[in-house]
Amino acid sequence: MLLAYGLTQDPRVLPTALKAKAAPGFKLKRMMHPDEMVDETVFKNHFTVVNLWASWCTPCRIEHNVLLKLHQSHQKIMWLGINYKDDPNLARQYLQALGNPYDVVIADTTGVLGMDWGIYGTPETFLVDKSGHVLHRHAGVIDETIWNREFEPLLQQS
């Protein structure tokens, strides 16, 4: 019975400690507009999708087109990209070449902000509610099936 129960659990689902807690605070320059600063007030009054990515991250490349489509179809959501442990020049070139699915991009060059989010690697995608609290985390490539199953219901509920 225990084995049967165990076999129904997906070991790839990684727990997050941030659920229902305030999203981690930060204060960083916008990568595409370096004269502007952004902090955790960016989460207020709208849903935010936070996506941690890097130009060196192959799975991030796989999900990039999906993020572009979702950004187009969900324009009331704030799309925040956290560029994780990357060269900002390469990251800018990546977005210029492939398209930019984010409203705001910040650079976490040291990985400290990523650890504050409790990430295991890239890509990871979080949904933050209008009061700045984390609703959900998906570790790994996101596609439309995963979005419709895990993120869309949370958006509809609120």
Place this chain on the structure above:
Amino acid sequence: MKRYGIENLNHYFNKVSAFCLCLMLCVSASHAAVTSHYYFKQPEQSERFTHLTETLRCVVCQNQNLAESNADIANDMKQTIFKAISSGQTNEQILADMKSRYGNFILFSPPVNRHTFMLWFGPFILFLCGLLYVRRFFKA
């Protein structure tokens, strides 16, 4: 015969001693490898670093602790722990900080509480139930 037996025993002990010496060298080498990149002012800090990195799980290579793992994020965590120890934080503060980010999952040995009771004691309970069943079966 007795003399032959003693010679064999000496040979056996020499082999075991050599093996134990190699094992001790490996353990001390791995301990040195964990702390060699991090220079502490006090030896006690180095011991705390070793203890903490052996207590916390590598979130990428999940069957390894931080001390064993060379994953990028494990090295970032070690760096964070190093800075925290150097700045005077206690072990409890450092563990609480890591747990606030990653939950109890970050602990290589999960705590014993009502959520993990079955994890820790389930196998023994099942074993005892099995023993009782077998005893009843044979009594009958």
